[in-house]
Amino acid sequence: MTDRDTSVHHEWLAAQRREIVDFAVASRIPESGFGWLDAAGKLSQREPIATWITARMTHVFSLAHGFGDADTAALADHGITALRGPLHDDEHGGWYSGTADTTKGAYEHAFVVLAAGSAAAMGRPGAEELLAEALDTVEKRFWEDGAGLARESWDRQWSATEEYRGANSNMHLVEAFLAAGDATGDHTWHRRALGIAENLIHEVAAAHDWRLPEHFTPNWQPILDYNSDQPQHRFRPHGSTVGHWLEWARLLVQLEAVLGTEAPDWLLGDARHLFESALDRGWNADGHPGFVYTLDWQDRPQVRARMHWVIAEAILTAAALHHRTGEDHYLRWYGTFWDYARTHHIDTDHGSWHHEVTPDGHPADSVWSGKPDAYHAYQAALLPTLPLAPAPAVLAAKRMRQAPR
Template sequence: MSRPTSWLSTPAHARWLEAEGDRLLDFSRSSRHPAGGFAWLDTTGRPALERPVELWISCRMTHVFSLGHLMGRPGCGPLADHGVAALTGRFRDAAHGGWYAAVDADGPTGREKSAYPHAFVVLAAASATCAGRPGAAELLDEALEVLLTHFWDDEHGMVVEEWDETFSTLDPYRGVNANMHTVEAFLAAADATGDRSLLDRALRVVTRVVHDLGPAHDWRLPEHFDEQWTPLLDYNVDTPAHPFRPYGATIGHWLEWARLALHLRAALGSDAPDWMLDDAVALFDASVREGWAVDGADGFVYTVDWQGAPVVRERMHWVAAEATATAAALHAATGDPSYAAWYATWWDHLADVFIDHELGSWRHELDARNRPSGVVWNGKPDTYHAYQATLFPRLPLAPTLPAALRDGLLD
């Protein structure tokens, strides 16, 4: 009897992914914050109710629970509604528009408006719209209007980073991380609304970052820029382990950009530029060459310098999750069995050191010897990367996860 060529073609592996996804959803349910939104979870799954409630976490969990509802998991729809209510309520600035990055019992903890969480508002609203949740479509319309009116820089084909509360003063810093998640948001919103112009904007971002910056920097994508989009290669050199703006190049983002390029390529179809697959392959190869097991132990280092040497050696769960997703995407795009082999290698790694069968979810950060660490991240804030990793291998490259589940495309 012939054997399947890879886990990616094995129904039994798909069942394992589904079971792992359900385990992650069960862990996630305790994140529901009684005052609205979703709380940061500690290593045991206890909600840290003393912490401010973060917009990006609330959006990610609204997205996850929308996917759970689309998977037919009872109780996930009301949790998605809980997230939508927070986005139309306690996080929303009714006077000036947009959303505050964090709130506590007294209101917003800061007044700035940042592109990174606003991209996740769009993603959450798009997923909830695909899930048919009440008020989600109206939220998506508003979120897109804010993102395109205030953050989209049409001259450069990118989003700017941060405004003050009234959208009158713009910070000079520009960042690629917010743009990466804006591409993700545009893809999901295009599927939820049918507005294909969002794909054109996504292509402009991917072209600048992947096709222009990638080859120009040996695929070590710069993360930080000034207002003219000139790379700031020494940015945060004295705080290299910053959770959102680390010094150097971030290995996990190379994998995410590669995967997003493949999703966009599939969405564009015959209109996709020829370079998209080759550039995705180049980013993947660079992430393996400079990120995987480069310092004596399995795992992806967090960041490297501009010569490719490791800077922060901690291993992040989200990088390994993205590695499996990108390997699956490249296998779907090319049929090359080497990607299926990497896919299995990284799930073995996740099972060995990241998946926490005792306390639940995945350990979010390990040290260079794959022991639990908290240099960059403490606790288990959300299950966004992990849960998506259980779905990407089972769905086509296009449409996006919520639309694919809505359309009944799950194998």
Template sequence: MSDQGLSGTPPDDAWLDAECRRLLDFGRRVAHPLGGAAWLDDEGAPDLSRPVHTWITSRMVHVHGLGALLGVEGCTPIATAALDGLRTTLRDAEHGGWFGAIGSDGEPEGTAKSCYDHAFVMLAASTATVAGLPGADDLLAEATQVFERRFWDEDLGRVFDEWDRTWSEAAPYRGLNSTMHSLEAMLAVGDATGDTSWHRRAGRLAGLVVDLAPAYDGRLPEHFGPDWSVDLELNRDRPDDPFKPYGATVGHGLEWSRLLLHVEAALAAEAPPGLLETSRLLFDRAVADGWHADGAPGFVYTTDWSGTPVVRQRMHWVAAEGIAAAAALHRRTGEEAYARRYAEWWAYAAEHLLDRERGSWHHELDPANRPHASVWPGKPDLYHAVQATLLPRLPLAPGLARALALSQGRSAPA
């Protein structure tokens, strides 16, 4: 696949399709002997020294389910095998819900039940249901029931972040990362089932960000106490934490920018006010703070609350979300500035992130754009990159799975 033309013009649909298929091919060996999806190394081989993670398994169900909807050969059995891991290995048969990870001995590594993991189970089950994978309907019914009962706070319109294994005590922490992926999953559940109450719940979560973004000049606080009071100092001593970093996470600003537009499109006349304006604010702040912030191209990972870079590594997922956000804002507004950013960031990805020798994308680069592995060793995640090849080709609503199904002539849910 040639990258000709990516220096100044956006890739065409044929290039995006070829890149999507190249990424999916990298993930063909993902099945873990214990069930679920393995962590993949730099060459796409399963790293069996690592646990089986629920979030990775769910993301692999999602991307290979999308591949199945695209008609990519081999994706259906891969997605089905990973789905079976969610139905068996990773599921807590005694207390319900899903463990975060299972070790090589088949025992859970930690017993906390996280909203982040359960949101991805809902996303996986939604995509699998649309793709018609065996067992997907039952998994989706169970996942939504657990989420509604344990993680959704109807009174506040927000989510609990974590429970103990027996669902006896909720952790005091509340987080915007789990909120973001809950919103994404809610949109997918609504698309898969036809139950628009899930879309309305997503709208309530979006309202939190509409309120937060202007209050912090477009830099979103990520961490909160049990009463949703903002904690701006969490993990100052561990600023490169892969899930709860200190400061403002540039990639999440971009991801929220896009997701707000999906909520607006899904809810139409019922959408809360301010979604487009907040999407623009988040995008502009992420670009101003994060892109080319230290003399080299690429997005820094995090900044402090004045916009100064803290962790300067370049994560592949941040560039992927920048690409997707620029595409979404261009689709929503028609403004050429977003198309220019879209082309610029694909050119950056093609030059620095796409690994033509071993496959997939380098997951982490140092500040000089050389492959690095302090936060993300290996290449465990196809989710962001695959979506970056699909989102520019599809409408803002419905979501990816339903939009692909409709493009292939499959009917919408009754």
């Protein structure tokens, strides 16, 4: 890309971010956080308020405020209020999975940490206290020092934990720990993120030829047949989820940047392996463009739907690897992935991105209905314009402090 091409592309990305945020604003629910939007951008009455959505929206609105994409400070504050209010368990501590589910999951707590870290970096009221409590809860309730990984979930009273461990929640804890370490200056969180990545990627994924098992026993043995009767499960589908290989690759490159001279050499090499594995096994795997959602353990497409978050993570990973290496290979794929997103996922009629499309590119809802999530699409339009470190909210805060007054 020439400097002019880059400038024009960045202007287009900024326009994308504004459009995504404009759509997401409608998710605000008074006193309760953020709700589930349907395909046209209206609140769905069928879906309860979910902590992960409220936390993701709070993160996005904090970033949008910090980067000047929209006047969303009040929306970030609304999310913090909800996370300190109705979604928080004042009696037993921690956060409910949602208004209709009092269990407490590592996945949801990861996003509470991420949201609080982003809002705290922006100086939003109550965010610093929220971040401190969320990190304390993760450390005391979820973190297992012996494994160097996190438990999956608890009941409301913290008396019973699930006989299941998951890679997905730990992956999002890596992202949350990177943001928390940058926001607080406590590098303990960076080291824990590295430990999670070493356990699940450098050991487990490498041992499975760069296919990442998602489901584990309590002592972290892979369960390859888990949910074999539920291949389209929203959060725990059977088989291997190609998009997560890409997401992990992006996080490894960011982790390397955060750690600097202390970063082990394998981070970049493993990121390359995951990216190529996703391309070789998941891209056009059924003869149609795009990444299939899941593969079985013989690399056969299992759920063929195309998810918006997968192509968003492909964009981010190609951008991160190009930023790190300067290699044209990644830049070409970055352009290919954006072409696919523009053609199949970006909804120019109603706004935001179609969350799921069929193999031939038509909107679908076999796994995901509506458009409840701005997080992946917004980051796809933001992170390629930024350095690999520090966390975007920390960088935004630094730029705001340095801006002429």
